Amino acid sequence: MTGFTWLDIAAVDDIPLRGARKIKTAMGCVALFRTGPEEAFAATDRCPHKGGPLSEGIVHGQSVTCPLHNWVFDLNTGQAQGADAGSIAVHPVRVEGGRVLIDAAALLRPPAA
Amino acid sequence: MTQKLVIIGAGMASGRVIDHLTDTAPDAFDITLVNAEPRGNYNRIMLSPVLSGEKTYDDIVTHDDAFYAKHGIATRFGTAVTAIERAGKTVTVGADTLSYDKLLIATGSAPFIIPVPGRDLPGVVTYRDLDDTNAMIAAADQGGKAVVIGGGLLGLEAAAGLAERGMDVTVLHLMGHLMERQLDPAAGYLLRRDLEARGITVRTQAVTKAIIGNGRAEAVLLEDGTTLPADLVVMAVGIRPETRLATDAGLEVGRGIVVNAQMETSDPDIMAVGECVECAGQLFGLVAPLYDQAKVVAAGLTGTPAVFLPKDTATKLKVTGCDLFSAGDFADGPGREDIVFRDPGRGIYKRLVIEDDRLVGAVMYGDTADGNWFFGLIKDGTDIEPMREALIFGPAAQGGAAADPLSAVAALPPEAEICGCNGVCKGTIVSAIDGGATDLGAVRAATKASASCGTCTGLVEQLLQVTLGDGFVKPTAQPICGCTHLTHEDVRRLIKTTPLKSQEAVWQDLGWTTRNGCHVCRPAINFYLLADWPLEYRDDPQSRFVNERKHANIQKDGTFSVVPRMWGGITTPQELRAIADAADKYAVPTVKVTGGQRIDLLGVKGEDLPAIWADLNRAGLVSGHAYSKGLRTVKTCVGTDHCRFGTQDSTGLGIRLEKALWGSWTPHKVKLAVSGCPRNCAEATCKDVGIVCVDSGYQVGVAGAAGMDVKETERLADVATEQEAIDLTVAFIQLYRENAKYLDRPYKWVAKVGLDWVKARVVDDLTERQRLIDAFALSQSIYQKDPWAELAADPARFAPLADLTLEAAE
Structure with a gap:
């Protein structure tokens, strides 16, 4: 597959299990979620509702709950769940050999470039 | 002409190669078998039954001296190449x-020895061969304590065997x-529970620091300072391919000896x-691919080259009596979905992992009967969408009509047992x-059904529904959330009585x-567990709202507020100078005096938190817990020190109460x-606990409110001494x-x-009052510590994990 720019970010153990850490990018902060021992997701660290930092939310199943007003997002699709409408941008992530890699193609340069 | 074949190592793989050669080409090779162990091929997988005493060495020998003699195989046992x-x-x-004309290396693997001090002491053994097994049996005959380092298959087999032998x-x-590697956390929890039921103690997240002893192993020291006495230490942390000979010979070696598909x-x-x-x-x-390899080796040696293809393997494991199955890739991953089935009563857990309508992994515990069926679906990449609804119930559930729980209950015969606890x-x-018992409570009162563990509550409700039809209205008791049908009260009770001591449980x-x-x-659940099992359960920060995890209140713009106690x-x-200095240094936009007689620094950036805490700590200030479901503040007036009306030392009592209660979770x-x-x-x-001093002593009121509801406190008691006022307060908080x-204030x-x-x-x-006070003290011995001091020591946790803006410049 082309178009992926896999960037080794950190050891998966640097992210607490069922927790998150954020990374700074030119496109704004991105939250890395660790939903299982070997499972991670990445998404914009900003709730579309009131801008809550999603990396501070409670991580459950493959979802995160925004800490400000409890919007819940499916990390596979970025879609808000339940009655709330909205979505967050998600980014491909791989966990390999205890390392977390993110597809940085969309993070290193503006989309228009 | 006969070629000379030298085989190094008499394990299960080389044994199988010898079988193939003696079957298909008995005269092609002049075979010499060399083994460092002083014995020939035996079934290494069966060492665990030998350890536990179910089998003897003779039972597990696969090739004996008579076999080697009959097939003209020269043996060199007890000497290493x-x-x-x-x-x-x-x-x-x-x-x-x-x-040699042809050489076969079958050196197997060597146990991994963790490089801690004391690893060479007598009394430290690995678990790899018969000598190790015999050493463990000899040690177990002396009785005493054994510590097994490593909770993988090998370590658990060793532990089960040693426990069986009375250690x-x-x-x-x-x-x-x-x-x-084989189980997910839920299955791991069930395995742990089964092992603990056999008297084996399990400590996870245990990092071994050293093995200590004078002349022989006497104890294992952990990173956290715990010392575990040990007469025997078994190291079973893992194995690595034994490649030293190949490396010395200049063969290509990666993690193992590199071979092509012809081996x-x-x-x-x-x-x-x-x-x-x-x-x-x-x-x-695992043994299955090893046997496939042996076939390829024998084929290659006899001039009919074959190809070894690594295949997916399912692991069906039996840690002496614990039924486990895992197959495929059950690690979580984006785009993957789970189907989970749990049967608490029978200790069964099943989890299927699905990706693109294909089953990619399965983990099972307790009931592994359908394992091979699932494994078949994984291997064949079957489209499971049509059978997805009932997939987890296995092949037996396929093809039938969709199950309706109500008709299932209606179809039960009258003698079918509904409530197992009460029969x-x-x-x-x-x-x-x-x-006339037309609701759950009445049925419980009349029959005791669902009155014990409560897991059959749903069944009883369905019976009410089937019997009464529309006359039955489901009770209004709300489950905690969509994850369970149980109420808070049910869960609290079950955590205490079952008992349940972890979230997985x-x-x-x-x-x-x-x-x-x-x-x-x-x-x-996190709160219930830490409140009921302060020693056994460890607080899980990832199960807390952001404020309690960050020990600061998140504001609407994502900044935090900091309130020293x-x-x-x-x-x-x-203290005021230290607060003012911190406000200057971290450019705090708003400084506010709170209703609880504290000073609030609002608008602190998340990454500055550890530094501002460290600064405030240096001035003797600790966290004010203004963010916690816990003791917030004890507000006081100046009392007898300054006020002409004061009757008692209200300030002093307030300080003593705050010193007793701070840091507790409620x-x-x-x-x-x-x-x-x-x-x-x-x-x-109007406080949760409010004390009013009078000439004759103290009026202790509880259950007041001044938030969404406003309510005056109710008098718990009037007491004469300050100590009694403190005792009543502490006992009340502990009862609460x-x-x-969870999330009920005391007045509710x-x-x-x-x-x-x-x-x-x-x-x-x-x-009971004293029990409550003691229980509170026990909890405080663990939880009463300043979180700021702990977190300030690890500022990296608050910084971004990486900064990709730097990469953007390239």
Whole structure:
């Protein structure tokens, strides 16, 4: 597959299990979620509702709950769940050999470039 | 012409190669079998039954002396090969040199020894061969304590065997749950529970620091300072391919000895087989692929080259009596979905992992009967969409009509048992319903059905529904959240009585329908567990709302507020200077005096938190817990020190109460106040606990409110001494911690249980009062510590994990 720019970010153990850490990018902060021992997701660290930092939310199943007003997002699709409408941008992530890699193609340069 | 074949290593793989050769080409090779162990091929997998005493060595021998003699195989047992000389095609065995035409390396694997001090002491053994097994049996005959380092398959087999032989066994495992390569946390929890039921102690996240002892192993020291006495230490942390000979001989070696699909090493006259090889980047530890390799080796040696293809393997494991199955890739991953089935009563857990309508992985515990069917679906990549609804129930459930729980209950015969705890059958319940018991409570009262563990509550409700039809309205008791049908009260009771001491235990035994809860139930369960099992359960920060995880209040713009504790609202010029300096240094936009007599620094950036805490810590200030479901503040007036009306030292009592209660976690926030006289300047009569001093002593009021509801406190008791006032307060808070629903303030909880119920325990029953005080003290011995000091020591946790803006410049 082309178009992926896999960037080794950190050891998966640097992210607490069922927790998150954020990374700074030119496109704004991105939250890395660790939903299982070997499972991670990445998404914009900003709730579309009131801008809550999603990396501070409670991580459950493959979802995160925004800490400000409890919007819940499916990390596979970025879609808000339940009655709330909205979505967050998600980014491909791989966990390999205890390392977390993110597809940085969309993070290193503006989309228009 | 007969070729000379030298085989190094008499394990399971080489044994199988010999079988193939003696079957298909008995005269093609002149075979010499060399083994460092002083014995021939035996079934290494069966060492565990030997350890546990179910089998003897003789039972597990696969090739004996008669076999070797019959097939003309020369054996060199008890001497290791020390070198391979490829140019001259010889190997060195002891003082002898053997020449070969073809060489087969089957050196297997070596146990991994963790590099800690004391690893070489007598009394430290590994678990790899018969000698190790015999050493363990000899040690077990002396009795005493064994510590097994490693909670993988091998370590657990060792632990089970040693326990069977009467030793007091502790298993140490580095990871969060047992057998993490084969099992997910839920299955790992069930395995742990089964092992603990056999008297084996399991410690996860246990990091071994050293093995200590004078002349022989006496104890294992952990990173956290714990010392575990040990007469025997078994190291079973893992294995690595035994590649030293191949490396010395200059063969290509990666993680294992690199072979092609014909099992040839980088030297075409040297083949390798078994756990020592690396093929297509993979290593092999299970016996099935080893046997496939052996077939390929034999084929290659006899001139009919074959190809070894690594295949998916399912692991069906039996840790002596614990049924486990795992297959495929059950690690979580984006785009993957789970189907989870739990049967708490029978200790069953099943999880299927689905990706693109294909089953990619399965983990099962307790009931593994359908394992091979699932494994078949994984291997064949079957489209499971059409059978998805009932997939987890296995092949038996396929093809039938969709199950309707109500018709299933209706179809049960009258003698079918509904409540296992109390032995109540369907007929009994139906006659009780016909006799006028038309709700759950009435059925419980009449028959005891669902009155114990409560797991059959749903069934009883369905019976009510079937029997009464539309006349039955489901009770309004709300489940905690969508993850469970149980109420807070049910879960609290079950955590105490079952007992359940971990989140995995709650999810499994109470039949949670999600993998690991949600933002509603996780904080509640976390609190219940730490309140009920302060010693056994460890607080899980990932199950807390952001404020309690960050120990600061998140603001609407994502910044935080910082509130240092001011005991009883008393401060000093030095503290005020430190606060002012911090406000300057971190450019705090807003400084506010709070209603609880504290100073609030609002608008602090998340990454600055550790630094500002460290600065405030240096001035003697600690966290004010203004963010916690815990003790917030004790508000006071100046009392007898300065006020002409003061009757008692209200400030002093406030400070003593705050010193006693700070740091404790409670179902919701708790605010106190102490007023020095009935003029009540500290507004004590609308607090969770409010004390008003009078000439004759102290009026202790509880269950006030001044938030969404406004309510005056109710008088718990009037007492004469300050110590009694403190005792009553502490006992009341502990009773609240033990019984209230998460997120009920004390006034809501007291309204449910009644003030008389509280008085009976806190005021009248002195034994119970003391028990509550002691239980609180025990909890405080663990939780009363300044989180700022702890977190400030690890500022990296608050910084971004990486900064990609720097990469953007390229």
